[in-house]
Amino acid sequence: MTRLVIVGGALAGHRAAVHARRIDPELDITVLGAEDELPYQRPPLSKGFLTGDVPENRVRLRGAGEGYRLLTPAPAVGLDLTRSEVVLEGAKEPFDLLVVATGAHPRILGKFPPGDQVIYLRTLKDAIRLRDALGHNRHLTIIGGGFVGAEVAMSARHRGVDVVLVEQSQHLLSRAVGSRVSRIVETHLQDNGVTLALGREVTQEFAGTQRLISDGVTTWSTDLIVIGVGVVPSTEWLDGALPTRDDGGIAVTEFGLVAGFEQIAAVGDVASWYHPLYGRPLRFEHFEVATNQAQHAVETLLGRGNTPYQELPFGWSDQGGLLIQFLGVPQSDLIEEEESAEDGRLFLYRRNERTEGAILLNATDELTAVRERLISTLMS
Ligand SMILES: Cc1cc2nc3c(=O)[nH]c(=O)nc-3n(C[C@H](O)[C@H](O)[C@H](O)COP(=O)(O)OP(=O)(O)OC[C@H]3O[C@@H](n4cnc5c(N)ncnc54)[C@H](O)[C@@H]3O)c2cc1C
Known part of the structure; x- marks a missing residue:
């Protein structure tokens, strides 16, 4: 039976496991998590969980720990590529396929x-x-x-x-x-x-x-x-076993595989994916990106898809009455222009003549239209 090991038991790791189980009911799936917790989501932790509006049981991810073997606390301390084993304190976890989903930790x-x-x-x-x-x-x-x-x-x-x-x-x-x-x-x-x-x-x-x-x-x-002065991708445990890029993330191709490896994928905050729409590698710290990458990478690993990942990056921040939604890559060094919006406010971010990203402020009705517009601009 094929053994899929996933290192990292939070959002991306859980989503990878759930998607792999959906594709292949026979697969032997093990998730190794450093935290002594069932997989949970982080976005409420700075918002509703602090105000008391979101209780602890609503922070857990749906189906957490179901359909796969979850070992916690089981921090990986090394990767033995010759033997295809993840090294734990006093134990080893052999794999045929590996997903690295170790996220990031605060600077x-x-x-x-x-x-x-x-x-x-x-x-x-x-x-x-x-x-x-x-x-x-x-x-x-x-x-x-x-x-x-x-x-x-x-x-x-x-x-x-x-x-x-x-x-x-x-x-x-x-x-x-x-x-x-x-x-x-x-x-x-x-x-x-x-x-x-x-x-x-x-x-x-x-x-x-x-x-x-x-x-x-x-x-x-x-x-x-x-x-809160930023995060660092959690790659220390790899001790250089997998290639990384200048942004600190593991170097990943547009298909989700770690560059140079057919059996290893990396997803979520730890991964620096080559993005065909932007023609460069990008590392995100967004909930939706981690989910989409996990699913895409698992499909590649299990031979169920051989298409490049082209999802338009999306993230949000809810600041008590001000909802900020980002699409694409709206960086501060780009030209920022406001456009009229049906609701809220819309800002577009341009490099030369190309619109690379958008920010919507309390403009929820506009999201789908702006998303489609950005995709068609970036693909042309
Ligand atoms: C407070 C907060 C609020 C956020 N709000 C938003 C938001 O509003 N919108 C949005 O889009 N995004 C938000 N994010 C970002 C989003 O939560 C992340 O992009 C997402 O959690 C990334 O998931 P991940 O699984 O890749 O990484 P992580 O969530 O970092 O999970 C990685 C897991 O791997 C474990 N791990 C690390 N090293 C090892 C090891 N050696 N062995 C085993 N396990 C290991 C870690 O302990 C962790 O549990 C927020 C993040 C935080 C912290």
């Missing part, structure tokens, strides 16, 4: 090691700690003005907590969106009582009965610190 700031009052939000356990801490702390400082930082800021305000958000760039979401969209998000947060400290970098922390953090000019007093 840690040396001055702020994770601790009781310093939280890097990635896992359900982190979110439980933060949700509980928001119940008995008055002042929160968030370091990092990306999507997760902005979402946590809004959730904390919803809980009545004072929030200062410190970001070293002059704008929030500075890599992902242009300055006009940034300003709309900044105004939204400020209107909801978030204090923004933009163009500021926290350099010192003074712990004590009262925790103070400082950028050398201003000092903020805080009870709790949340840090």
Whole structure:
């Protein structure tokens, strides 16, 4: 019987297992997860789970742990390519086919090691700690003005907590969106009582009965610190066994296979997929991309499809009353233009004459039409 091993027991790993089972009822499927949890989804962890609107049982993925053998906690510590085995502490897991779905983990700031009052939000356990801490702390400082930082800021305000958000760039979401969209998000947060400290970098922390953090000019007093300064693809355990690209992700072809390997795929946040519509490799940290890649890669591995992956990337961020949806690759270094929209607001991102991405703000009715338009532009 063919043995499919999937390393990573969260969204992409679970979706790969479920899809593989659907294709082949006979397949021997094992999922190895580092977290001692049934597979769950992360998007609610910075939003409804923190406000209390989404209970823990609604965070689990449907069918989690069903139809495959799930081993947790079972962190892979190595990959033996000669023997086709995943190496675990004190055990080995042989495979015929392998899917790497180990995602990403938070970048840690040396001055702020994770601790009781310093939280890097990635896992359900982190979110439980933060949700509980928001119940008995008055002042929160968030370091990092990306999507997760902005979402946590809004959730904390919803809980009545004072929030200062410190970001070293002059704008929030500075890599992902242009300055006009940034300003709309900044105004939204400020209107909801978030204090923004933009163009500021926290350099010192003074712990004590009262925790103070400082950028050398201003000092903020805080009870709790949340840090969201980006993530790093989780490839350390591979110790160089598989090729990686400049973005830190595992090098993957447009079919989902790791470059140079017919039996190994990589999917989700850990993967840098070559994208034919863009003519370059891209690594995403989006829920829908992880799901689609998992399904596509499994079809390739099981010989059920031999088409390149051409899905238009899609992600979203819900910031308490402001829904941001991204299509394609709307980067801040592209030309940003607003177009009229039936509902909400629509921004297009152009490189030379080619539209590469779009951002929709509270414009849910427009999504399908903009998606089709972008695909036809990118394919022409
Ligand atoms: C707080 C938060 C909010 C988010 N909100 C949104 C949103 O609103 N919209 C959106 O589109 N996206 C959102 N995302 C991003 C989205 O959740 C990710 O793109 C998605 O989780 C990627 O799934 P993945 O399975 O590739 O990686 P991960 O979710 O990172 O899962 C990888 C799993 O592999 C495990 N693992 C790592 N190393 C090993 C090892 N050596 N052995 C075994 N297991 C290992 C990890 O412990 C983890 O469980 C959010 C992310 C976070 C953290």
